Amino acid sequence: MWRFLSTRIAMGALTILATTVLVTLLIHAVPGDPVQIMYAQSQGTTPEQIEEVRRSLGLDRSIPVQYAMFMERLLQGDLGTTIRGGQPVLDVILQRLPNTLVLACSAMFIAIVIGIPIGFLAAYREGSLVDTGLMILAIAGISMPHFWLGLMLLFFFALELGWLPVSGNGPLNLILPALTLGLSNAAIFARLTRSSMIDVMHQDFVQTAYAKGLPKSLVLRRHVLRAGFLPVVTMMGLQFAFMMGGAIVVENIFSWNGVGRMAVEAIFQRDYPVIQGFILTFSVVVVVVAIGIDALYAVLDPRIRRA
Amino acid sequence: MTSLTDIPNGSAPPGFWRRMVRSSNGVVGLIIVLGLIFCAAFADLLAPYNPARMGTGGRFLPPGGKFLLGTDEFGRDMLSRILYGSRLTLLIGAVAVGISLTAGMLVGMVAAFRRGWVETLLMRSTDVLFSFTETLIALSFVAVLGPSLQNAVIAVGVAAVPFYARTCYSAALVETSKPYFEASIAAGAAPGRLVFLHLLPNVLPTMIVVATLGVSTAILAAAGLSFLGLGAQPPTSEWGYMLAGSRDYINRAPWLMTIPGLAIAITVLGFNLLGDGLRTSLDPVERR
Numbered sequence: 001m002w003r004f005l006s007t008r009i010a011m012g013a014l015t016i017l018a019t020t021v022l023v024t025l026l027i028h029a030v031p032g033d034p035v036q037i038m039y040a041q042s043q044g045t046t047p048e049q050i051e052e053v054r055r056s057l058g059l060d061r062s063i064p065v066q067y068a069m070f071m072e073r074l075l076q077g078d079l080g081t082t083i084r085g086g087q088p089v090l091d092v093i094l095q096r097l098p099n100t101l102v103l104a105c106s107a108m109f110i111a112i113v114i115g116i117p118i119g120f121l122a123a124y125r126e127g128s129l130v131d132t133g134l135m136i137l138a139i140a141g142i143s144m145p146h147f148w149l150g151l152m153l154l155f156f157f158a159l160e161l162g163w164l165p166v167s168g169n170g171p172l173n174l175i176l177p178a179l180t181l182g183l184s185n186a187a188i189f190a191r192l193t194r195s196s197m198i199d200v201m202h203q204d205f206v207q208t209a210y211a212k213g214l215p216k217s218l219v220l221r222r223h224v225l226r227a228g229f230l231p232v233v234t235m236m237g238l239q240f241a242f243m244m245g246g247a248i249v250v251e252n253i254f255s256w257n258g259v260g261r262m263a264v265e266a267i268f269q270r271d272y273p274v275i276q277g278f279i280l281t282f283s284v285v286v287v288v289v290a291i292g293i294d295a296l297y298a299v300l301d302p303r304i305r306r307a
Numbered sequence: 308m309t310s311l312t313d314i315p316n317g318s319a320p321p322g323f324w325r326r327m328v329r330s331s332n333g334v335v336g337l338i339i340v341l342g343l344i345f346c347a348a349f350a351d352l353l354a355p356y357n358p359a360r361m362g363t364g365g366r367f368l369p370p371g372g373k374f375l376l377g378t379d380e381f382g383r384d385m386l387s388r389i390l391y392g393s394r395l396t397l398l399i400g401a402v403a404v405g406i407s408l409t410a411g412m413l414v415g416m417v418a419a420f421r422r423g424w425v426e427t428l429l430m431r432s433t434d435v436l437f438s439f440t441e442t443l444i445a446l447s448f449v450a451v452l453g454p455s456l457q458n459a460v461i462a463v464g465v466a467a468v469p470f471y472a473r474t475c476y477s478a479a480l481v482e483t484s485k486p487y488f489e490a491s492i493a494a495g496a497a498p499g500r501l502v503f504l505h506l507l508p509n510v511l512p513t514m515i516v517v518a519t520l521g522v523s524t525a526i527l528a529a530a531g532l533s534f535l536g537l538g539a540q541p542p543t544s545e546w547g548y549m550l551a552g553s554r555d556y557i558n559r560a561p562w563l564m565t566i567p568g569l570a571i572a573i574t575v576l577g578f579n580l581l582g583d584g585l586r587t588s589l590d591p592v593e594r595r
Contacts, residue, residue: 015438022447029451139332139583143576145527147534148550148568155557155564245442249531253554264535267450275450282443290438 001298001305008294012287019283020074023276024067027059030272035059038083038270057273079280080273089277093259097281100251100258103177104243110182111189111239116232118186119193123228124220126198134190141187146246150180150253166254177254181246185239192235197228226300233297237290244286326588333584339577347394354387358544363387367560377562380552385562388544389570395545396526396574399460403525404518406464411471412514416506418472419479420498430476433469441466445528449537456529456545459538463528467521474517478510512589520582523575530571546571 027034035054057080058066073080079089122134153176158166165173200206201224209219248260255261259278266274298304327333346353356363361381363374370377376385418429436444441463448462482488488505496504530547532538539545546567553563 011434011438015435018435019439026447026451031452139579140572140576143523143579144572145530145534145547145550145568145575147531147547148564148571151550151554151557151564151568155561159558241438241440242442245440248442248446249535252535263446264537267446267454267537272450275447279443279447283439286440286443287438 004298004304005291005295008291012291015287016280016284019280020071021067023279024063024070026276026279027057027272028063034270034272038272074280079277082274083271084269089273092262092274093277093281096257096259096262097285099256100244100247100260101285103174103181103247103251103256103258104240106174106178107181107185107243107247108236108240110178111185111243114182115186115189116193119190120197120225120228122190122194123197123201126201131194135194138187138190138194141184142191144184146180146184147249147253149184150177150250153180154253173254173256177247177250177256180253181243181250184246185243188239189232189235193228193232196231197224200224200228203227230297230301233293233300237293240289240293241286244282323588327584330584330587332580333588336577336580336582336584339573340581343393343397343574343577346390347397350390350394354384354390356384356387358383358387358391359542367556369560370562370566376566377560379549379560379563380556385566388549389546389566392544392546392549392567392570393574395456395539395543396530396571399456399463399529399545400522400526400578403460403464403467403529404521406461407467407471407521407525408514408518410465410468412475412510414468414472415475415477416479416502416510418476419483420502420506429472433472433476437469437473439469441470441528445532446537449532454537454540456533456539456543459529459532462532463525466528467525471514471517471521475510475514478513479506482506482509516582516586516589519578519585523578523582526571526578527575 030037035050035057039050039053054060058069061069077090079093081088082092118134118138122131125131154166157164157176164175206219206223209223210216214222244260247258248263250256251258251260252264259281263275263278265271266278355375361383363384364378364382366378366380366382368374368378368382370385374384374386376389378384379388414429414433418426444466445459445462448465449458452458452461482505488501491501491505529538530545530550533545533547534551536548536551539548541548549567550564550571553560553567556563
């Protein structure tokens with residue numbers, strides 16, 4: 001188990017390291033002069049100020065030196081300052097990151113609570129009308145753009161019925177964005193759970209369990225569910241990353257004050273330090289969650305636990 | 308010699324069409340996709356008005372009458388805009404998937420065929436990029452290149468390369484370990500022959516399924532970027548961009564929101580169903 005986990009942790013560290021390199025190179029891939037572009041929108045910037053920014057970003061040095069400078073600051077917890085407002089990027093991100101995490105976790109909860117039972121039910125009644133109906137629902141759910149679902153929910157629950165607020169950051173405001181993100185992922189979980197459970201139900205050890213006379217509920221609980229969950233758990237890390245990505249869009253629909261909304265604003269404003277900070281934060285969150293889920297997987301699967 | 312290396316490849320597996328017709332998902336998907344291609348090809352003839360002309364009708368006319376799907380905030384005909392939008396949508400899907408498929412298959416096949424340090428280097432970097440997630444790669448690309456539809460399509464295409472590379476790599480790896488492949492090597496087949504005559508035709512079925520499903524992912528991702536304002540710019544009748552604009556008139560003209568959204572959903576559903584159908588027809592093991 002430790003060997004399995006240490007490989008995963010090493011892989012995660014490598015990913016984050018690669019991110020730091022890419023983030024440094026990112027600013028050089030910008031066509032034209034990044035500093036000129038960044039300040040193109042603000043009036044009254046003198047050439048001296050622009051030179052000063054170029055120096056502070058290290059853009060007058062060679063790329064390896066820039067990377068070393070970037071890493072040195074990063075290890076001290078310094079991600080630079082925003083172009084608009086001049087605040088420390090780390091503060092801006094840390095202030096908004098909890099909102100995004102709350103949104104992604106609530107959506108994950110909704111996806112699991114709705115998706116997994118539906119998938120299990122469909123697998124249990126494989127080939128029946130219930131199965132067909134649920135799977136049609138699931139493929140429709142996967143095909144529905146979540147930004148459209150979000151707009152529709154906004155229209156019905158906030159504007160037509162007036163049950164929920166349109167935008168803001170209170171607990172009531174969380175309901176619609178979490179539902180938007182959760183429902184589209186519930187469909188993915190339902191399909192995944194179904195195919196995984198069906199695979200297990202057709203395997204020999206399940207037939208054996210029935211043959212030795214165990215009651216159906218016990219077979220399902222002890223054999224099918226435990227084995228059938230493993231592939232679903234494996235997918236959760238990827239799903240979480242998917243949700244963090246979806247959060248970028250959903251946050252913008254509901255004006256939820258998270259890092260996704262910040263990133264899109266930063267792209268419009270060409271605020272490169274914020275974009276760099278966002279990319280780094282995003283990949284750290286995704287890597288940490290993936291390792292956490294791998295650990296969970298290792299605990300659940302005796303083949304890995306005892307290895 | 309020929310009997311050893313010339314194993315029939317590339318044709319549809321036995322029973323492919325029968326299984327395809329029997330899979331109701333695949334048939335529905337195929338009908339939707341063909342319908343879309345028809346709309347896109349004949350948008351000039353089918354569209355009743357010029358999609359870009361403002362004041363074709365009054366502003367915010369509800370669906371019905373002279374304007375079957377109503378008009379938008381500039382009095383442009385929604386039906387014409389949707390029809391011309393289908394062109395853009397199919398083009399976006401095709402170009403993005405073309406990028407992912409070409410680059411992904413190249414990386415995957417080279418890694419499986421060359422082995423050794425080439426394989427390690429290619430697949431480890433693919434793993435790292437894969438854990439980056441597609442959204443982040445696409446967003447970084449747009450952040451660097453600047454918002455435009457062209458950049459959004461490139462971003463979406465590039466972002467999916469690691470996934471295509473991985474899938475192609477595992478399909479190719481299975482193929483290289485089969486007895487016929489080893490026999491061809493033993494018979495002295497040139498690398499070009501091995502790759503193009505044996506590897507390529509045999510990974511193609513898997514990649515066709517992946518690409519068909521990939522069209523829907525690419526269309527969704529590009530529409531998402533346009534929705535955020537990072538893709539198509541005005542006055543394009545791109546569906547995701549149209550949806551974004553509808554937000555301001557959600558109370559006054561809800562059809563501006565429902566219609567483009569429905570168009571995206573139906574398109575994506577069509578490619579998803581077609582991909583599902585192809586998978587069950589091409590791969591009998593996965594028929595469940």
